[in-house]
Amino acid sequence: MEKAPFLTVDSVIFSFDESALKLLLVKRAIDPFNDQWSLPGGMVAGAKGNTLEAIARDKLMIKSGVDVDYIEQVFTTGNDQRDPRGWSVSVVYSALIPYQAAHHNADWVADAAWFKVDELASMRLAFDHQDIIQVALERLRQKSLYSIVAGYALPAPFTLSQLQHIHEVILGKPIQAKSFRRRIEQADLLEPAGEIQLDRGRPAALFRMKPAARKYTFVRNLDG
Amino acid sequence: MEKAPFLTVDSVIFSFDESALKLLLVKRAIDPFNDQWSLPGGMVAGAKGNTLEAIARDKLMIKSGVDVDYIEQVFTTGNDQRDPRGWSVSVVYSALIPYQAAHHNADWVADAAWFKVDELASMRLAFDHQDIIQVALERLRQKSLYSIVAGYALPAPFTLSQLQHIHEVILGKPIQAKSFRRRIEQADLLEPAGEIQLDRGRPAALFRMKPAARKYTFVRNLDG
DNA sequence: GAAATAGTGTCTATAAGACAATATGCG
DNA sequence: CGCATATTGTCTTATAGACACTATTTC
Missing domain, CATH: 1.10.10.10 (Winged helix-like DNA-binding domain superfamily/Winged helix DNA-binding domain)
Incomplete structure (x- = not known):
């Protein structure tokens, strides 16, 4: 790789509604993957915040109208395949929020919507976001075996x-x-x-x- | 933050020798923190490899003469404080290698050395590498409670x-x-x-x- | 009282801790 | 044999699973 890769922060936001685990996606308004559903997030360059987590929180607030209580870093994916423009790195966070606290705001923000995790598996999402979601899901499943953090989604x-x-x-x-x-x-x-x-x-x-x-x-x- | 932050990959390489847990550090030859001990790693921009992990492995091979079998991503730290030059992000990997397989090569590379984890706690290291090491150590301790991956250091x-x-x-x-x-x-x-x-x-x-x-x-x- | 949901009693099963006992080599 | 280290037997303890049972509410 020659110059610096794109660096983004993306978040997998889980919530619980109607006995289903749901996840917040936003519709992209620019290329690449224009018009496709993607994880809320965005470029680190130009973002507001002194730490990666602060930037993740700020982007959630701005782009999804969501103020998160429980947030956790999941992993970082980076390679020369995931973005058609070239090398790209994404630091992935996972958050849990009560549905009621969020769905109004999510409606309020254009092109943000909640999807049931099951339905989602067959959707085509931007970048490698489908893979990222699977990792975050697996992590959440593991954690639910030995902790009760899932309660932060209630x-x-x-x-x-x-x-x-x-x-x-x-x-x-x-x-x-x-x-x-x-x-x-x-x-x-x-x-x-x-x-x-x-x-x-x-x-x-x-x-x-x-x-x-x-x-x-x-x-x-x-x-x- | 305005322009893109520095993006680096750094590795905490553990090994086991003389009944002690040791860790490989390299002495920096450039500013900032010139002449101070630091984790092996370096800039992602300009590095060789198609994925972050490949880059981490390649840097270990080049800069420390070490070919790693077990490697795992720990976390990513990023803020505007850790590098005096400004915003900087580091994707941290942790590796386990048999001491015998490594210490010759480590000697062979200038300014690379193994330190006992205990001694290390009182050293002043470059950047926030001391903090990073503590996180990696804590992760290794946790893992040793429910897995035997530590065996990869033998x-x-x-x-x-x-x-x-x-x-x-x-x-x-x-x-x-x-x-x-x-x-x-x-x-x-x-x-x-x-x-x-x-x-x-x-x-x-x-x-x-x-x-x-x-x-x-x-x-x-x-x-x- | 019947249905529905919340909450408990208690027995069994599984896997870790304690620690004594046995096994196998060497000088 | 006696020491050193490896390995096992087995009893106890801790915590999860199974599942029946009790408790509290509405109709």
Whole structure:
């Protein structure tokens, strides 16, 4: 490679709605891949922020109207194939946000939309964004086996059933309620936040994430 | 930030020698940080290779005379503080190599040297390389709780005692031999490679890593 | 009371920790 | 034999899975 490669920051933003894991995409308005769906992000050159993460957050705010609480670096992809213009590098972040906090803003921004992760697999996306998403998804699945960060995709406060449900959707398989609750209680990861009466059934206790939950990892995985 | 930031690839190369975890540094010959020890790596612009990892490998070969078997991306750091010249981004890789395979070449390259990880903590290194090393170290420690990739830092074939020993050094605490052997056998991660009689004691069975060991993770951690 | 959802009791299964015991070589 | 190192037997402990059971609400 001769001169400096393009450097971008792209984000895979997950949320949870209607029992489905969804992901925010924006429609490109310039070449290459004009008019195709892509991950929100963009060039680092000219961006606002003192760190890569700050730039990622700023781009999300500007281009998707989304203010993110949980964000995490996933990996960096870079080669001479992923952009038709030549060498290109993308630092990929993954974020989790409550759907309610975001879908209005997403509508508000032109050409941003949420897609179910399942539907998405068959779409043709810009650049190697399809591959990037698969990596981010796999990372999220792994994490859901030994942490409860998925809870950051729920509007707080939430019930344990809701928290379990998002884990089941991410993992694509049922979880034993007893195991799930037991380990969360032992690790003391949630803060009580009252109680709620849903349409039917017994009222459920409400919780919010304790700060410790952001980093906590169980020593033993759920069945993968 | 205005124009494109500097983009570099830097590698934290671990090895194991004299019961110590060591790490390869090179002495810089240009400003900034001229004459200070730094991680092997360098600018992506002008480098040889079709992917970031290929570039990392190539730089290791050229600048440190080291051909790496196990290499893994750790993270990417980027901000406007880490380089006095301005915005700068570094994609960090971590590699594990047998000391014997490397130290001759390292000697052979001017101003490359191995440092014990402990000694290193008090050294002043170029850029934010000290911080980068701490992140890579922490990642290696975590991995050593649920995988045996540390074995890639040993010359094959090796004994189980040697493999256990490097884990103990990395983790900074003893491991139960029984637990260690049990889980490795169950996961079928090693291939028998004969037997060896050391100076004293019972002869030990020799093994090499099976390809599966590269990616395998145990469902349960050793005590952290 | 029946249905629906939340939450618990408790037994089993799995894998790690502790540590004593055995195995195999050398001088 | 006695020392050194390797390897195993086996009991205990910790935590997840299974699944039945209880609890609380609405109709």
